[in-house]
Amino acid sequence: MKKIVIAGTGSGVGKTTITLGIMAALQQKGLSVQPFKVGPDYIDTAYQTKVTGRASRNLDSFLIQNDDVLNYLFEKEAEKADISIIEGVMGLYDGLGIDKDNCSTASVAKKIDAPVILVIDGKATSTSVAAIVKGFVEFDPDLNLAGVILNRIASDNHYGLVKASIERYTDIPVLGYLGKNAMVSLPSRQLGLVPEGEIDNLSAMITDLGQTLTQTIDLDKLIELATDDTYQGADQRRSKLQAYYKPVKQSTTVAYALDEAFHFYYQDNLELMAEKGVTLIPFSPMNDDVLPEADLYYIGGGYPEEFAEELAANQGIKSGLLAKSKAGVPIYAECGGLMYLGESLEVNEKSYEMVGVFKGISRMTSGLKRFGYCQAQATTATTLAPAKTVIYGHEFHHSIFETTETPIMTLEKWRDGEMIKTWQGGYLKNNTYASYLHVHFFQHPELLDWFLSRSRVER
Incomplete structure (x- = not known):
């Protein structure tokens, strides 16, 4: 079963929008997609369920502190789909306190042995993004940071500059981008996003987003980077x-x-x-x-x-x-x-x-x-x-x-x-x-x- 984590450098970089668009784009390619969300959030999982037609699951290492149980909850659903897309929470290394391995997206990615694609807000930047990527890679050598997706890119020329800088100064491939005018604005209220059931035309919005990302993100490369390991298997874990x-x-x-x-x-x-x-x-x-x-x-x-x-x-x-x-x-x-x-x-x-x-x-x-x-x-x-x-x-x-x-x-x-x-x-x-x-x-x-x-x- 293939699996990959979509993480961000921080909250507000467009991680949720890009995750939903990737899920839609992969489905448009004919793949079955199982969604997951790192952390305790209820609303993002509802969006993911709407987009994929499969109930999204939470992977939270505070609420579920037994790693065998956490992996079982992941594997029992992941085995049923062609690919699992796991949306991170906050920034990649943000968790409970300052320990990078305490309830962070990075820690969960390592627990389930999944590679990470890092979403970066590229607005008004060029070469400096390479320093951001380099820092995220070197901060935790045990993490498989496999690629980068850029958000809020102004033009093809802007994308070329940022991509070239990242690939010159790091070994991390850039998979693509989402343009600043292609962002889907998902409304929010006090607990986060407005629930998907209250948004008119959500399906059409996400379908259009998926079609856009098909043109600007190398989905074949993303699928290639998604690990396809042999697992102990959910049935064997369940026996415990x-x-x-x-x-x-x-x-x-x-x-x-x-x-x-x-x-x-x-x-x-x-x-x-x-x-x-x-x-x-x-x-x-x-x-x-x-x-x-x-x-x-x-x-x-x-x-x-x-x-x-x-x-x-x-x-x-x-x-x-x-x-x-x-x-x-x-x-x-x-x-x-x-x-x-x-x-x-x-x-x-x-x-x-x-x-x-x-x-x-x-x-x-x-x-x-x-x-x-x-x-x-x-x-x-x-x-x-x-x-x-x-x-x-x-x-x-x-x-x-x-x-x-x-x-x-x-x-x-x-x-x-x-x-x-x-x-x-x-x-x-x-x-x-x-x-x-x-x-x-x-x-x-x-x-x-x-x-x-x-x-x-x-x-």
Whole structure:
């Protein structure tokens, strides 16, 4: 199976646009493309899924700290396609702290043994780009930096100058470029890109981009550089990971919120539940009239603030969830799910009534309140894990939850061996547990088992 990482010198260099264009261009050549995203991002994966028709997966070495598990999650999907394209996160060597091998794109590329194509913003530069490339190559000799793609190139003459300088002063080939007038402008909001489902004509935009890159990037060279090694194989790796796939002992149904307001889920989380024998039922807090019957309920993150009016108006789903919570039926909510389960959500100084499981108001803020990886421990057993279990996750939100509820969780942010911040969060009422923390179930085999077992606790 062929694989290659598309990385950037930093955020904002056009890495996402070029990655999506390459995926489209390779498909136009008749190849099946499996997309991946380094890091915890939900929105880029949705774009990639839209473009390729294959569910994109996250490769995150903080959320999943076992390398065998990380490689298995990669290989089990990569084996099904002609080529895997892995989009990096931030700059190539940027990760958690200043350790270049701590959760960076470079570290993940080395873990899965994939070559890297570096995207560089070439605007208003020429020979200086060669110094950038040389620095990135020499910074980590163990990394296979296999090629360069230039972005925001002004003309063919400009491209010729930059390409010649890189190939004169380094041994790294330049695969091509994207012109400054060919950039697709993908709209953004507070958590990054606007979800693909809210953009008209996205498919046409990406198709055109793929056709453009077919003319300006040497795709045959890119395919040649993509490694095609012989692997241990996902089936053999899976044999070591049977604890994750232990089937549920009795019929279990999980209903999960899925619509424009709630769609931040890791595909591997949902598929793990299904493979364990769980029946998954999607429901829409915005559009459905009646809450489906289920043993457990799962409300992921998303953009409840963008659809607060519709969520507030749907009394059927709100009253259904409140009744389930009062009856002790397990409910697990992350980030946007926490905002939804509070009493109200305030957006632009207007208040919207939410479910009301937890006393409190969610207020949108002008800047990020929490951002990045953290670890958490609850003082008591929750719907997600036993007491004192260390859970690894990430927070990324532009809101605060003002509440009189007592937090049950201590969260810590560590960087370069030092704890740099600690705070309290997470709330438990009846058998409903909600926090701002996003979690990947593959971090530990017993995590999902505990959650699913809550449906069998006597209430």
